[in-house]
Amino acid sequence: MLLGDEAIAQGALDAGVSGFYAYPGTPSTEIMEYVQHSKQAAEADIHRTWSANEKTAVETALGMSYAGKRTMTTMKHVGLNVAADPFINSGITGAHGGIIVTVADDPSMHSSQNEQDSRIYGKFAMIPIFEPSNQQEAYHMCFSAFELSEKYQTPVMLRITTRIAHSRSGVMLSTPLEQNKLSLPKDKRQFVLLPAIARRRYKGLLEKQPLLEEEAYNSPYNQYIDGRDRSMGIIASGIAFNYVMENFSDGECPFPVLKLSQYPVPRAFIERMVDECDSILIAEEGMPVIEEMLRGILDRDTSIKGRISGELPRDGELNPGLLRKAMGMEARESSPAPEVIVPRPPALCPGCSHIDTYNAVNEAIKDVYGDGHVFSDIGCYTLGALPPFEAINSCVDMGASITMAKGAANAGLYPSAAVIGDSTFTHSGMTGLLDAIIENTNMVVFILDNSTTAMTGGQNSHATGRIHKICEGLGVHPDHIRSIMPKRNTHDQFVQIIKEELKYEGLSVIIPQRECVQTQLRRAKLKKKGDDK
Amino acid sequence: MKLDIILAGVGGQGILSIATVLGYAAVESGLNLKQAEVHGMSQRGGDVQSHLRISDSTIYSDLVPMGEADIILSVEPMESLRYIPYLSTEGWLVTNTTPFKNIPNYPDLEELIAEVRKVPHHVAVDADGIARELDNSRGMNMVMAGAASLFMDMDFEKLKEGISYIFGRKGQKTVDMNIATLEAGRSFSEEHRSM
Numbered sequence: 001m002l003l004g005d006e007a008i009a010q011g012a013l014d015a016g017v018s019g020f021y022a023y024p025g026t027p028s029t030e031i032m033e034y035v036q037h038s039k040q041a042a043e044a045d046i047h048r049t050w051s052a053n054e055k056t057a058v059e060t061a062l063g064m065s066y067a068g069k070r071t072m073t074t075m076k077h078v079g080l081n082v083a084a085d086p087f088i089n090s091g092i093t094g095a096h097g098g099i100i101v102t103v104a105d106d107p108s109m110h111s112s113q114n115e116q117d118s119r120i121y122g123k124f125a126m127i128p129i130f131e132p133s134n135q136q137e138a139y140h141m142c143f144s145a146f147e148l149s150e151k152y153q154t155p156v157m158l159r160i161t162t163r164i165a166h167s168r169s170g171v172m173l174s175t176p177l178e179q180n181k182l183s184l185p186k187d188k189r190q191f192v193l194l195p196a197i198a199r200r201r202y203k204g205l206l207e208k209q210p211l212l213e214e215e216a217y218n219s220p221y222n223q224y225i226d227g228r229d230r231s232m233g234i235i236a237s238g239i240a241f242n243y244v245m246e247n248f249s250d251g252e253c254p255f256p257v258l259k260l261s262q263y264p265v266p267r268a269f270i271e272r273m274v275d276e277c278d279s280i281l282i283a284e285e286g287m288p289v290i291e292e293m294l295r296g297i298l299d300r301d302t303s304i305k306g307r308i309s310g311e312l313p314r315d316g317e318l319n320p321g322l323l324r325k326a327m328g329m330e331a332r333e334s335s336p337a338p339e340v341i342v343p344r345p346p347a348l349c350p351g352c353s354h355i356d357t358y359n360a361v362n363e364a365i366k367d368v369y370g371d372g373h374v375f376s377d378i379g380c381y382t383l384g385a386l387p388p389f390e391a392i393n394s395c396v397d398m399g400a401s402i403t404m405a406k407g408a409a410n411a412g413l414y415p416s417a418a419v420i421g422d423s424t425f426t427h428s429g430m431t432g433l434l435d436a437i438i439e440n441t442n443m444v445v446f447i448l449d450n451s452t453t454a455m456t457g458g459q460n461s462h463a464t465g466r467i468h469k470i471c472e473g474l475g476v477h478p479d480h481i482r483s484i485m486p487k488r489n490t491h492d493q494f495v496q497i498i499k500e501e502l503k504y505e506g507l508s509v510i511i512p513q514r515e516c517v518q519t520q521l522r523r524a525k526l527k528k529k530g531d532d533k
Numbered sequence: 534m535k536l537d538i539i540l541a542g543v544g545g546q547g548i549l550s551i552a553t554v555l556g557y558a559a560v561e562s563g564l565n566l567k568q569a570e571v572h573g574m575s576q577r578g579g580d581v582q583s584h585l586r587i588s589d590s591t592i593y594s595d596l597v598p599m600g601e602a603d604i605i606l607s608v609e610p611m612e613s614l615r616y617i618p619y620l621s622t623e624g625w626l627v628t629n630t631t632p633f634k635n636i637p638n639y640p641d642l643e644e645l646i647a648e649v650r651k652v653p654h655h656v657a658v659d660a661d662g663i664a665r666e667l668d669n670s671r672g673m674n675m676v677m678a679g680a681a682s683l684f685m686d687m688d689f690e691k692l693k694e695g696i697s698y699i700f701g702r703k704g705q706k707t708v709d710m711n712i713a714t715l716e717a718g719r720s721f722s723e724e725h726r727s728m
Contacts, residue, residue, distance in 0.1 A: 001556060001566065026573035111573030167569040167584075167595035170560070239595070246594035320598035334600030334618045338648040340640045341614050344543065346579035347635060380577065387637075455574065 002171045004164035005030035007135040008074075008102055011142030013040055016177035018069035018097075019047030021057035023427060024456035025076030026111035027165035028104035032074060033459070044179065050453075052462050053398070053427040054079035058086040058101065065099040065155075066191055068183030070146050074102040077118050082398065082428065084121070087155075089193060091125035092201045094153040096185040098146035102158040104165045107286050107317040111455075113378070113395070115315065117286035122157040122263065126205055128212050129157045129263040130221065131238035135169040137221060137261060143174065148215060152208055153190075161285045163317065164239055209264065217266035222259065224269050229254040232305075232327070233277030235270070235290060236260065239318075240283035246320040247329060255281075255327070265290060281326055282306035285318055345386060353450055353514035354381045356486035356494070358389040360512075361419070361446065363491075364498035366391065369415055375408070377401040377429070379421035380454045380516075392419060399428025402445055406436045409443045415502050416443040422463035423453040430470060433509075437475040440506045444498065447471075447509060450516040458519040471509045480504055486512040534564070534686055535590075537597040539616045540583040541607035543633045544576040548608055550699065551678045552583050557695035558687055559587040569595040578635050580612055587687075606681040608660070608674060609633045610645045617652070626652040627681040627722070629660040629673060655727045656680055663717050672714035679718025683726070689719070 002010060009031045012020070022032040035041045035048045047064070051057035054075040061073035073083075080087060080103050087101060103121070106112040122129035130145050132138035138160065145156040189197050216222055227233075234253070236244045237260040245251055256277060258269050273280060280303060282291040291306040305311040311326040312318065325331060348354050358381075365373050376382060376392035377400060384391040394404055405418035420429045425447050436443060447467050453459040463470070471481050480501060484494050494512070501508035538555070542548040552568055559566045569584040584597045599618050605626045607613030613628035620626060628649055632642050649657050660676035669675075675696065682692055693712050700707045 001560065001568075003570070030572070110571070163569055163595045166572050167567060168556070169567045169592075169595075170565070242593040242595065246598060251591055251593070319596050320594045321600075324598070332598060332600035333622055334620070337617045338614050338651075340644050340648055341611050342636065342638050342640060344578075344580040344611075344636055346544065346574050346577035349577060383577065457572075457576075 001168050002135055003030055003166060003168050004132070004135045004138050004160055005104070005166070006034040007139040007171045008142060008158065008160070009034035009038070010171070010173065011139035012072045012100065013038060013046065014174060014176040015143040015146045016070050016179045017046060017072050018179045019061070019064045019071045020074065021047070021051050021061045021071065022074040023051050023053050023057055023079060024453050024459045025079045025104075026456055027106055027162045028074050028076045028079070028102065029456045029459070030165070031102060033457075050459055050462070054083040055086060058083040058090070061099055062086060062090055062093070065095045065097045066185060067097065069097040069180045070099070071097060072100045072102060072142075075104070076112065077103055077105040077116050078112060078114065078397065079103070080118055080121055087121065088125045090155045091127050092193060092198055092205055093191045094201065094205070095149050095155050096153065096183070096190070097180050098149035099155045100142065100145045100149065100158050101155055102160070105159065105161045105286055107161055110162055113397070115286065117289055118157065118159045119263065119289045120287065122159065123289070125155070126209060127154050127157055128215065129159050131159045131261050131263070132164060133239055133241045133259065133261055135164065135167070135171050138164060139171050140174070141221070143177070144221075152212065154208065159238070161239060161317065213264045213266055216262045216264055217268055219262040221261035222266060222269065224272065225253070225257045225259060227254050227256040230256060230277045232279045232281055233258070233273040234327075235273065235280060235282045237284040237290060240285050240323070243318050243320045243323045244283055244327070247324045247327065260290070265293065270294065279303040279305060281311065283312065283318060283323055283326070288314075346383060347386070348380060348383050349517050351517045352380070353486045353512060353516075354384060354448060356488060356491065357446065357448055357512045358384045358391040360486065360491055360494035360498060361417070362389065362391050364495045364502065365415060365417060373413065373415050374417045374419060375401040375405040376418070377420040377424050378455075379424050381419060381421055381448055384419070398424050399432055402429050402432035402436065405443050405445070406432065406441050409441050414442065418443065418445045420445065420447055421454070422447060422449040422451065422467060423461035425467065426461070426463040426470070430474065433471070433476070434474050436507050442505050442507070444501050444508045444510060447511050449511055449513040452516045452519045454516045454518065458516060458522065467511055476507060476509050480506065480508040481511070482508070483511045483513055485514050487514065534588060536587040536604075536685055536687070537602045538585040538604045538606055538681070539597055539602045539619050540585060541605060541612040541616050542581060542609050543612060543635065544579050544581045546608050546633065547674055548581065548583055551606065551674050552585055553699050554675075554678055554692060554695035555585055555587075557698050558691035561691050561694060562687060564589055565592050567592045567595050580615060582616060604681050604684055606677060608677055610642065610649060610657075611640060614645065614648050620652070624654065625681070625684045626655040627677065627684070628655070628657055629677055630657050631659060631661040631673070650727075653727070656722050656725060658718065658721050658725070660718065663721065664714055667710070667714050667717060669710050669714045672711055675711045675714040676718035676721070679715035680722045682715070682719050683722040
């Protein structure tokens with residue numbers, strides 16, 4: 001029984017991977033966590049340490065591919081934005097050792113800021129994409145993707161969504177493959193994207209496209225399943241295939257179905273369906289990527305149905321009920337939830353250091369200068385936006401707290417403050433801080449150091465034990481790097497520090513430092529276990 | 534055979550330990566299983582649910598379709614009601630009656646229980662109380678698993694084996710205590726089921 005994420009980790013291990021590179025992000029985190037707990041990975045000494053961010057992860061993976069070994073880099077969908085530069089260019093450099101970029105999208109935004117669809121990135125980079133419909137396919141696809149990657153010297157994307165990532169199912173394992181030996185690319189200029197070389201390589205990438213489409217046409221993961229009722233044909237990609245089939249108790253859909261799990265979209269299948277069926281329903285998890293391709297800009301074909309025409313919702317994840325409706329079947333009987341229930345949003349844990357920090361920040365800033373002065377970032381502390389704190393005014397992307405606070409300070413906002421977590425700081429906050437250091441921008445940056453990547457479940461943080469030195473090394477004035485242990489009994493002292501730094505006309509960094517209560521609890525448990533033995 | 538269960542609770546209440554026991558029993562019975570979990574932000578004290586699907590034929594969707602759940606198994610009363618749209622007309626709602634109050638506007642408990650009682654097939658059990666009586670204060674989840682087991686077409690012995698599997702590392706005493714807790718939950722359902 002493996003989670004989809006775990007099936008991918010095990011698949012890559014069995015397919016002869018030599019290194020994983022990743023930064024934690026829901027719903028992708030469990031891939032690396034599985035590898036870190038895997039005996040097989042430890043025995044084979046597979047690289048499995050977290051990276052500082054997704055960009056360093058993809059670049060490091062590219063380096064391992066250069067050296068001839070198989071590698072997998074994993075991230076959540078918005079992580080690919082951070083890694084977009086190496087990712088897109090890796091389409092042009094191509095691969096040497098097989099490289100799989102696993103990206104976990106989060107439609108319905110269970111734990112994310114948006115629901116962007118990574119297939120668009122895959123198409124942008126012109127690389128093949130695999131999109132499993134279940135955990136078993138996810139496992140096998142690691143083998144297929146490495147093979148394809150090495151055959152065509154191209155990175156391959158493995159795109160999953162939340163419900164595959166975080167759903168468990170039985171998975172049959174295959175015979176493991178050996179790792180690749182160290183080897184350099186035959187063409188020593190393959191990875192040198194000087195314009196003259198890049199132009200040549202780009203032509204090569206374009207020439208690969210029909211071959212990759214042919215591979216997708218012949219792929220065992222793509223199937224044209226004929227049906228007797230040709231009033232409608234269904235294109236179902238990835239997990240959406242399951243939501244279609246769920247509605248037919250015998251597993252036999254009366255409509256022709258194109259099960260699509262490997263891209264580029266094979267046109268021959270689409271042509272067949274268009275020729276043979278009166279209308280086409282397109283079921284895809286995420287954005288209407290295939291639907292837009294079929295419609296084109298003129299969009300004159302009214303027989304195409306999907307998220308754009310409204311048979312399926314334009315946003316949010318799919319489910320069997322939505323497909324049922326789109327296929328014109330009667331809804332199953334069900335009662336609405338009673339009105340008495342109220343939402344239960346996530347909240348900071350009791351005893352969390354962020355609670356003390358926000359109490360101090362509110363007293364020193366919001367209560368004195370009013371609401372609207374505090375920029376924040378991605379992490380548990382984003383929950384400071386909700387009652388009872390309502391302490392922060394932004395959450396955009398990793399690192400944006402510092403840079404937005406700087407921009408607002410440049411515009412004349414006083415006070416301007418940023419709140420960023422330790423792991424987010426080393427992920428993407430340091431460069432923004434450097435911008436503020438260069439200009440000695442009048443602002444206060446709070447680096448909330450709980451010594452872990454808490455939101456995703458307590459992974460090691462690159463920042464642990466280094467924040468003070470990093471700030472000093474980058475050039476923050478040592479007198480204005482202040483540390484405090486945020487606790488109930490240090491509240492007044494904390495407020496006082498903030499007030500002092502607000503008075504200083506320049507850049508201040510305040511580091512509230514206290515370990516995450518969750519990791520502290522876990523360590524205590526581990527210690528107890530050790531003591532018991 | 535098909536058994537669709539929605540497990541409900543609040544992040545941190547440990548509904549996944551119930552899923553592990555039931556999942557173990559299903560796999561040991563030679564059945565297919567899919568289990569969708571909630572990871573990430575909601576685990577911080579928000580509402581969480583897990584979709585557990587057990588069948589002797591192919592399971593396609595990882596999610597239980599609306600109106601198809603055979604059981605809603607909730608460790609918290611308000612959370613049991615949140616998933617009523619998933620419950621089939623013949624399905625059972627089995628819930629703990631001890632509220633988990635981590636929000637300021639938590640509704641009146643009596644009102645919640647009244648709504649539970651409106652569901653034609655329900656069991657409302659003070660699982661925390663039963664677990665305490667058995668000196669197994671952390672056994673609430675196993676009381677609930679036992680209470681719901683009555684409505685599952687699965688061998689009860691396999692559930693006990695599931696308990697041995699997950700608690701085995703902690704010694705036979707812990708295993709026995711949790712099996713007793715599981716049985717107490719089942720007995721409660723036998724005596725107090727709504728029909």
